[in-house]
Amino acid sequence: MTESFPVLLLVMATAAYVVRVVGFTLMQLVPVSPRIEAALRATPLAVMAGIAALALQTGGLAEALALGSVVGLTLILRSDVAAALMGVAVVALLRWLGA
Amino acid sequence: MTRALFSFDGFRRGVRDGLPLGVSIFAYGLGFGLVAAQAGFSVAKAVATSAAIYSGSAQLAAVNLLQTGEATLWALFATILVINARYILFGAALQPWLWPAGPVRAYGSLLFLGDANWMQTMRAIRAGEEDRAYLPGTGVPMLLGWLVGTALGAGAVRVLPAPQALGLDLMLAAFAVGMVTAMVKTRADLVPVVVGAGAALGISALAGPGLAIIGAGLAGGLVAALMYRGRP
Numbered sequence: 001m002t003e004s005f006p007v008l009l010l011v012m013a014t015a016a017y018v019v020r021v022v023g024f025t026l027m028q029l030v031p032v033s034p035r036i037e038a039a040l041r042a043t044p045l046a047v048m049a050g051i052a053a054l055a056l057q058t059g060g061l062a063e064a065l066a067l068g069s070v071v072g073l074t075l076i077l078r079s080d081v082a083a084a085l086m087g088v089a090v091v092a093l094l095r096w097l098g099a
Numbered sequence: 100m101t102r103a104l105f106s107f108d109g110f111r112r113g114v115r116d117g118l119p120l121g122v123s124i125f126a127y128g129l130g131f132g133l134v135a136a137q138a139g140f141s142v143a144k145a146v147a148t149s150a151a152i153y154s155g156s157a158q159l160a161a162v163n164l165l166q167t168g169e170a171t172l173w174a175l176f177a178t179i180l181v182i183n184a185r186y187i188l189f190g191a192a193l194q195p196w197l198w199p200a201g202p203v204r205a206y207g208s209l210l211f212l213g214d215a216n217w218m219q220t221m222r223a224i225r226a227g228e229e230d231r232a233y234l235p236g237t238g239v240p241m242l243l244g245w246l247v248g249t250a251l252g253a254g255a256v257r258v259l260p261a262p263q264a265l266g267l268d269l270m271l272a273a274f275a276v277g278m279v280t281a282m283v284k285t286r287a288d289l290v291p292v293v294v295g296a297g298a299a300l301g302i303s304a305l306a307g308p309g310l311a312i313i314g315a316g317l318a319g320g321l322v323a324a325l326m327y328r329g330r331p
């Protein structure tokens with residue numbers, strides 16, 4: 001590669017911005033029917049579940065126990081943020097213990 | 100057209116809710132900074148890359164590609180498109196809510212779009228958030244955390260403990276699990292959860308993790324559209 005760094009940077013920034021706006025822009029052509037709305041409403045849950053599933057797949061027992069504790073803590077504390085932070089503490093502790 | 104609410108109050112709410120996300124992104128930034136430094140990037144170059152792309156997975160792929168020394172500009176462009184394909188879906192899901200803010204505010208806010216604050220914002224929308232400035236608000240602590248983390252990582256702060264030892268690599272997944280738990284209210288809400296998890300695992304096995312997340316979102320949305328039976 002012979003291009004200078006600013007050129008590389010520009011190409012990378014353009015690609016990164018294009019993916020951020022292309023779905024948004026195309027949706028302006030789609031009339032939002034209740035069916036589309038139902039689909040859009042379901043996507044965050046599906047994406048989050050996908051992120052969690054991949055983390056469980058690549059992780060071991062410590063990661064599974066930590067993510068399991070986040071479910072319980074969210075229900076008990078009624079705060080998903082507090083539960084997530086405590087889940088991170090749980091995995092740090094378990095890794096320190098060698099799990 | 101009446102513009103949707105876009106106020107400093109909403110922005111501030113977003114900043115507040117984005118602070119814990121910023122902490123986690125800081126840790127990812129440290130990791131990227133370290134990798135970039137090992138690939139021969141100066142602190143300035145590493146930070147410029149983080150500002151330009153603002154996405155950990157895409158940046159790692161780009162640095163790997165640049166290291167080979169044989170990448171073309173098109174390959175670089177295409178790599179980022181594929182690795183970040185999930186953002187196409189993120190933007191589409193935000194559109195009905197964000198567009199009424201007007202084009203300048205909407206396209207400006209999309210500069211701040213990341214994985215964690217997309218999840219956070221979609222959750223807030225579901226809970227009734229009306230102020231569109233919430234989205235860029237959540238993005239500010241994240242972007243700051245990302246840039247400061249990159250600078251420290253590239254500046255070779257090897258005295259810090261590894262992010263893994265603090266469990267910070269699990270932060271995004273932990274937020275995802277917490278938000279899913281909080282957002283699932285009815286048995287029907289479990290359908291996209293099961294579909295998304297299954298699709299992510301299947302696609303990751305077949306095509307690698309780059310397309311697993313957008314695949315999970317598309318599968319969840321498709322199933323929800325097929326199962327739609329009018330207003331409940």
